[in-house]
Amino acid sequence: MSLATLDTSQHPYLPESSSTLFSAKASQGLSFEQIAQHIGRNEVAAAAIFYGQAKASAEDIEKLSDLLGIDHELLKSQLSGFPDRGRTVEMPPKEPLIYRLYEIVQNYGYAYKAVLNEKFGDGIMSAISFSTKVEKETDADGNNWAVITLRGKWLPFSRF
Amino acid sequence: MSLATLDTSQHPYLPESSSTLFSAKASQGLSFEQIAQHIGRNEVAAAAIFYGQAKASAEDIEKLSDLLGIDHELLKSQLSGFPDRGRTVEMPPKEPLIYRLYEIVQNYGYAYKAVLNEKFGDGIMSAISFSTKVEKETDADGNNWAVITLRGKWLPFSRF
Amino acid sequence: MSLATLDTSQHPYLPESSSTLFSAKASQGLSFEQIAQHIGRNEVAAAAIFYGQAKASAEDIEKLSDLLGIDHELLKSQLSGFPDRGRTVEMPPKEPLIYRLYEIVQNYGYAYKAVLNEKFGDGIMSAISFSTKVEKETDADGNNWAVITLRGKWLPFSRF
């Protein structure tokens, strides 16, 4: 199995922590599944920490530095701030895998809105009070299916 | 409960069928849940037909014209072609509900890619061999949560 | 005093209700302050209903049709759906007044983020669980000052 790596020539605007974390991950040969299990978080969240898209708690930092063999103080200083989210993907995404997700929003956006509005009223599904996961299913014919679940708190528009 | 409607002043580039379907839906007072049940499809798919984003089969057209009281020939002629997808949402989406979905792709795009690649190898989750659904959950504190599931066939890049 | 009006030549993509409401407002000669008082909402919210950016409740619709002399059924049908927000302002805004607000976000965006993060932790100020108001102050030298207050619920990023 190949592991996801980071080539900083291609992602020059990621935080320093990304390069620290990915290069440790590569030398330890660990998958996000293994990392996620170790820190007790979902593997999408674990990967999001690596890309500077999610905040690591003090405990996360400790466990990550242990598992990945990174100097604890270094990692702490690199991860102590608040994530500056949204810097990894250039929109519209050029990467084919990510584009497919974008296309789902483009094609089904108003259908989701219509169904959500009828089910919940006037509001939005939060992307902040939010979790997500990725699962793998294999059907009877041996085909693999990816299942991504998005779960967000429903926020009704305030009346004022 | 309010129903999703279509204001053609705001969506001048939708197909003619959208205005036929939405105005019949409004006069019949039907929700997408009711429509979906009648045609035996998921309600996101039903809404996608209304927005010209999914193809209606001959049977779907028949059932829709029955349920909604639309002349069968008219609906058939308006729905007989192939959907010209992607015309409903202007990207980046300005609509707050749809923007939240876009933001999820923007923030977690590379995290999804990393996790999917490690789980499945080099490829993409299809947005064509694909289904999706929306569910409503209410937690112990009475908060509502929207759950959107995306399920797509895994397509490995061909070796050539 | 002049009243805000709507020239539909300039805003062809607003919902039909906008033109109904604004033309009734013009013939009744009512300000948003008077309209807001009548429906018991903030005047920014009242104006937002006129621009199709906020949902009117059943009671709002009744009161608006009474005050503005609009046929109740007509207004109900035009306002019954869910607002399709974000269609009024082309970004970056060309309108000088709106541009100044945009410029505040552009110039102070990261300063707000830094201060909010330090005060509240990792999260966002909701624009949905949100209210806003506009006030007028006059200083000792007779200068007028506009005061806009934005009040949003703090949403911490979920840990997952």
Place this chain on the structure above:
Amino acid sequence: MSLATLDTSQHPYLPESSSTLFSAKASQGLSFEQIAQHIGRNEVAAAAIFYGQAKASAEDIEKLSDLLGIDHELLKSQLSGFPDRGRTVEMPPKEPLIYRLYEIVQNYGYAYKAVLNEKFGDGIMSAISFSTKVEKETDADGNNWAVITLRGKWLPFSRF
């Protein structure tokens, strides 16, 4: 409590003073609230100085170099010019917290304009003769609310 930090990999176009100031802030472990109190300015203004978005007076520079332990001459030379504002946020903002502010302008822009015009006449709220502040409120249920106040001088369009 975490402190806001600066990762220059992510903000390569900020002025040199930003990196001087943020790295001193990190080693001193000071919040913007503490820094603002020390220099007698609002904490948003203090943060804006750090991001190169506001001018520091000679006294500000002196106080900042004292508090943060930065060589006075160095800081003076880095802060002596005029801010080149608008370089921190890429518009539309990808950062979720900043996007919410942008969305408020996008959704309520014309409502603000209509209300401001009716209250003040033809003109704009200045973003230059302007101040802003951030406050934290906690409601009876323990929810936190962020309150941002924008206060700008009203400038009527000149008649010529």
Place this chain on the structure above:
Amino acid sequence: MSLATLDTSQHPYLPESSSTLFSAKASQGLSFEQIAQHIGRNEVAAAAIFYGQAKASAEDIEKLSDLLGIDHELLKSQLSGFPDRGRTVEMPPKEPLIYRLYEIVQNYGYAYKAVLNEKFGDGIMSAISFSTKVEKETDADGNNWAVITLRGKWLPFSRF
């Protein structure tokens, strides 16, 4: 001498008043110089009213309807609102004359900023407390020169 006219096929998003005013101007055969003299305003301001970019006072409206032979009530209703500025020029401008002005900003923008900052300190030249005029000069060789003067109040950034 030719007169400036308006072809509404080319400017579909101008306010209704633009087409009323320009077509009356054409049938009366009046120049902006003549119109400006009649209403006692600068000719750039007069033209800006015609393009919906400046507010006409009650007196302006009266004088314009007299001079141009437009029904007074009609003109009053079309000009009673607040201008929705910025809708005439698509940026970057494609029109060669307007592009030259844009190019001046593009080429000399930072030179103006440097000189203005050194002369006035940290602030901006207002485009609201602002007037402008166009003059024609002919040099000794018979060449014509256009002279555009921009005069705006200097607004220093507030300290807060």
Place this chain on the structure above:
Amino acid sequence: MSLATLDTSQHPYLPESSSTLFSAKASQGLSFEQIAQHIGRNEVAAAAIFYGQAKASAEDIEKLSDLLGIDHELLKSQLSGFPDRGRTVEMPPKEPLIYRLYEIVQNYGYAYKAVLNEKFGDGIMSAISFSTKVEKETDADGNNWAVITLRGKWLPFSRF
């Protein structure tokens, strides 16, 4: 008085001469007014040379190297080519001072065109056979006003 400086972190694409000139200006503590007087040019032109937006003559180079204490050969080699104009301002400008100039073009563009066409016929005001200056006025109430004059040769479109 503060002097305009250059922070090359913020302007990485300026020519090498910009950094040579600005850093000498800073160490000599000279304003553009002083520099302009020394080389016998307008101060906007002087600043434009610093930003790589205007060509310095052989004499200008000599005088600049004398006044600023820059090695004559170095400055000559850095300024000997032809300016590659238009690289300083990103359009639309994010800098508030420069944006105000841009906004003037956006709002009054067609008004200028209409007035210029009626005064001069079909053509443009040259931005090449062109000069500009900045003046400071103070009114009776002590308010400062910036006056920018644009003077360009009128070029009629050739008949062919």
Place this chain on the structure above:
Amino acid sequence: MSLATLDTSQHPYLPESSSTLFSAKASQGLSFEQIAQHIGRNEVAAAAIFYGQAKASAEDIEKLSDLLGIDHELLKSQLSGFPDRGRTVEMPPKEPLIYRLYEIVQNYGYAYKAVLNEKFGDGIMSAISFSTKVEKETDADGNNWAVITLRGKWLPFSRF
């Protein structure tokens, strides 16, 4: 030989005169070469008048209305204003023939600048004091070659 025609469905923003002129051209079956000869102008200029990109003199209008059988007063009123140039081609051009011209500018732009600067000094080739023509050559092998000549006055940048 086919003649160039105008399909107004595809060019909704051209001036009214374009549709008057092109439909008369089609019914008279005239080429631009014939039209140009009749009015004594180059055929590119003649076509530019048809697309609203060049001004027709009073004589041109008279000759065009004679040749094309258009009511003289109608044509005069439609062509009396000043061209609002730049509205025909969307940039980058999607039309393959026009794209090739655009590509020449994109590929050889700096080469032209370098050669022109060395030949003429610091300045530009005017696109206003400008004429152009199209010629057809056939080589010995029977291949056709299009030759486009651009001839513009050299304008040196003013020293100020």
Place this chain on the structure above:
Amino acid sequence: MSLATLDTSQHPYLPESSSTLFSAKASQGLSFEQIAQHIGRNEVAAAAIFYGQAKASAEDIEKLSDLLGIDHELLKSQLSGFPDRGRTVEMPPKEPLIYRLYEIVQNYGYAYKAVLNEKFGDGIMSAISFSTKVEKETDADGNNWAVITLRGKWLPFSRF
């Protein structure tokens, strides 16, 4: 006479050969006219080689290395690949000289198309089977005129 030079701070994405060639040109003090004569090519083509926009043949490389005193092997290795054209000019061009060429395409694009189609039929003027040259003319009044000739093979669309 000044010579065209290259400031790599302003053109970071040009090929390495550009900087090799331009710096040799500067130290040899050669114009493109002289270089072109030496290699037996048009001076626009010579400049295009310098900007990485045209391929140098083996002989061109030899002659260039001789004339410019560049190590032959170095130049050969830097010029041996295939040009990656289109990277010099950012479109729309900000450089005033290049913008004028762009404006000619924008204004006369459809006029060229109409005239070319009527002269040659349905097809395009090739920008590949193409040559161009720049000439200088001086008229009786001593004005200089730049003449740019574009000559491309006519390619008819294939029938299939």
Place this chain on the structure above:
Amino acid sequence: MSLATLDTSQHPYLPESSSTLFSAKASQGLSFEQIAQHIGRNEVAAAAIFYGQAKASAEDIEKLSDLLGIDHELLKSQLSGFPDRGRTVEMPPKEPLIYRLYEIVQNYGYAYKAVLNEKFGDGIMSAISFSTKVEKETDADGNNWAVITLRGKWLPFSRF
């Protein structure tokens, strides 16, 4: 089998001929394969005529009007001009099928260039002296494969 149709609400900028041809195709119930056979052209070329992207010869027009039962004079007048290509697809394409083709160019663009350059030298594959076809293959497992062939004349860059 469904037939491709045209919904003019979704394609307002196609030429008038598109709506004439598509509505006749729908009432005759003909596929592009049948139409192509009748006029003796490839079916992609036939469809391109319908979308205004290819020129129909006099014979094509005659055959199309016969087959589709369209008045010959009407069709001739609508198809007599030269196609204004490039107006059907908004780039980047939002339509999923067309996006896949775009993605192939985005992902393999430089690989094609490298291989073509090594095989043919410095030049391009013409998109004008060009033909294309679509074929259907079914593999042993019953999967369908689409095969698109692009065949263009190789044009070497001219030496000048």
Place this chain on the structure above:
Amino acid sequence: MSLATLDTSQHPYLPESSSTLFSAKASQGLSFEQIAQHIGRNEVAAAAIFYGQAKASAEDIEKLSDLLGIDHELLKSQLSGFPDRGRTVEMPPKEPLIYRLYEIVQNYGYAYKAVLNEKFGDGIMSAISFSTKVEKETDADGNNWAVITLRGKWLPFSRF
């Protein structure tokens, strides 16, 4: 014959492996045809690996390091991750050869869609279950033709 090379000044965002591979290819003097034969893949696929657009298998890496004389461990570590596709071509492509491919999509996109839909039903041609090849043909007149074949699995939209 010239070989395709990589100038990293022009492609700063390619992965490190690109520069490793291209510089080895240059010193070995190998064409993509030779490389493709050695690793048993199509030459477009081989080139795509060089540009970071296709995944190399473990065997590919071994063979490439052998053929090109690259340290095996180095190449393995640089090629072990998953390609981050889409980063080579800036869209719309400025490179003339790649633009021609883009133009084919732009001009024939809807024609392909119509023909594919009629042949296969509602779905897309996969760009993932996909292969492509480039061939050279020489016609009777000695003209060279490039033939590019795109072969993708047909994916019907799922019914849900």
